[in-house]
Amino acid sequence: MVSNVGSPDRVARIAGLEMPRSALTGYLISLALTVLVTLAGLAIFARGNITNIGLLYLLPVLVAATRYGMRTGIVTGLACSLAYNFFFIPPTHTFTIDNPQNIITVLVLLGVAVVGSQLASKVREQALLAQASAAQNSALADFARQLTGVSTADALAQALCAEISRLLSVNAVLLRPGEDGLSVRSAAPPAPVLEMLDIAAARWCFDMGQAAGRGSDALTASEWQFYPIGGASGVLAVIGLSRSDAREPVSPAQLPLLVRLIDQAGLAMARIALTEDMAALAQARERDRLRQALLSSVSHDLRTPLTTILGTLNDMRAQGPEQEVQLAEARAEAERLHRFVDNLLDMARIESGALHQKVEPIDLSEAVASALQDMKRPLAGRQVDVAIASDLPLALVDPQLFHHCLINLIDNAAKHGGSAGGIEVVARQADGAIVLSVADRGPGIPPGEALRIFNTFIRLEGSDRTGGSGLGLAIVKGFAEAMGLSVSAENREDGPGAVFAIRFGPEKMKEVPTA
């Protein structure tokens, strides 16, 4: 930890602590102490010759060494030696030393100065480190506290930029992906200048999840240094740092603090992203519910008057042949409106994703029989051939949706299959799949329209006379695809006519169990 943080001076600067010391006051105070001790010594000396008076000088030397560092200590030691020599060592009032024993005293004073100052500086270093790390921890704790109150990604970006800019005295900028790609979301101070190169470095950092820009391994030409912010789920944003005086943005000593700030921000950002996802999900659910409610209410509101109109028209008895024709027309139009409303509501259900399926094994021959029975009236007088292999596997689909697929396919064949052309419904197993097809004897599909024919509101040339909203085939496709089936359209090989097919893959089939 100590080696990580670096020299105490730097730590002190990071933490905003300056040592309470000025070289000049140190020297002045030490000198004053030396003078004081000398005066005291002289007072004692006047009462009798005391040889150990030199010990008194340990006091200023220790004070200077411990409080003001080695240099002051040594200078004080030298001053003390000189004073001791001058005032107390015979011959007094000269700087000469007669007795070699007194040389030892001078050396001891210097030694004490050196050792004392070193011990003291170590202690001071430790204290400063502790203070710095406490300052760092409190900065991180402050930041963490700030983050708990942040509930949007933008507020978090703001807080992170401000904090990093303040703690490290750098320019900070945060880039986050949005609809317009990776772009600046926040900066401290505001309105940073990012060149193309800087943006490229930021993007590289975001994509690779590694530091980029100045002082890193990649795109070092950028003035900015970029670090990824993210959690386990990947990089969520990128923070960039630079200095206005063009110095290296982050010193090695600042790096650990920066790393921890970024880690904290990453956790908070992941939390916010999760919360936002949850909110979006809840919103989507609510939207789905509203849509469902709206659909069923619209469905009710449209069907109720239709039921009344259709029922009333069916109950009415014509008086005279002219009214007979009018009534028949009114009935036909009401029926058409009814089918149109049904189709429109089905389409709305498909497009709003409001199809709720209940998958069940069904027998295709039964399904086709039921659909043909329901279509008895539109099919009146038309020849329908059904050829469904009796040993087909069951199909796994939503029976109701599939029923409407069949009805729409049969309806389409009845409308566009020529005035009296026959319809063929065939289901067989081929290449591990079941293909159910409805073929007519109409004009067929114009070249190149086979894909387009399933689109919403497409009615092909020359087929308008027989009416229809153009929704029927789109509903077939929508329902079929919602159930995991695929649809296709092509022309018959044996003469004019179209073939519409629904394909059931192996996962949509269930072999018939033995009874």
Add this chain to the structure above:
Amino acid sequence: MTVPVCVLVVDDEPAIRRLLRASLDRSGYRVVEAGTARETTSALHIDKPDLVLLDLGLPDRDGLELIPLIKSAGAATIVVSARDATEQKVAALDLGADDYVSKPFDSEEVLARIRVALRHRLAGEAESPLVQCGPVEIDLAARMVRRGGVEVHLTPREYGFLAELAKSPGRVVTHAQLLRAIWGPGHETDVEYLRVAARSIRRKLEDDPGRPILFRNEPGVGYRLLPG
């Protein structure tokens, strides 16, 4: 002349009630109307209807909750619901409703369903032991099926399937009801058993299994015998 059969029409739309009343009047039924669940419960006590035409979308209560009440009052129930509400239909039938018609309905179809439901209800337990379906004859008393006068061998489950439908000809029997009656409780969702049985019955009894005349499947709901 006996007392006319009483039909209670429950729908919150007066126009629909008027429409149903017109065709029911013409067919000789006595008609009572209700627009809410509250009116329905009081009409059940006061008018003692024989059959209720029940719209499930009532303003004051879910129509499904009324079905057991109607049943305990001794009336038959025909549910009138939206075309795409399959789950609602199945729930209504499993709760004891006799049949359903989808909106927009055809008055003739409603009258036909009413006749079937009333026939079943009036016959009660003493249902006709002999049900005719084209060339097929189902003899519930002798537990056998004849086609063109000749006995056709069916497995017990195949016979059970056909007999359940024949007990109420023309009425829909839900998949769950059939499965519970034939395979027993716990098999209510094994629809493929029914598909297999139906396929095998058709092979034995139908001229053209692709164009069944004996019984039909109501997609997602159940089976219905086509009498005649």
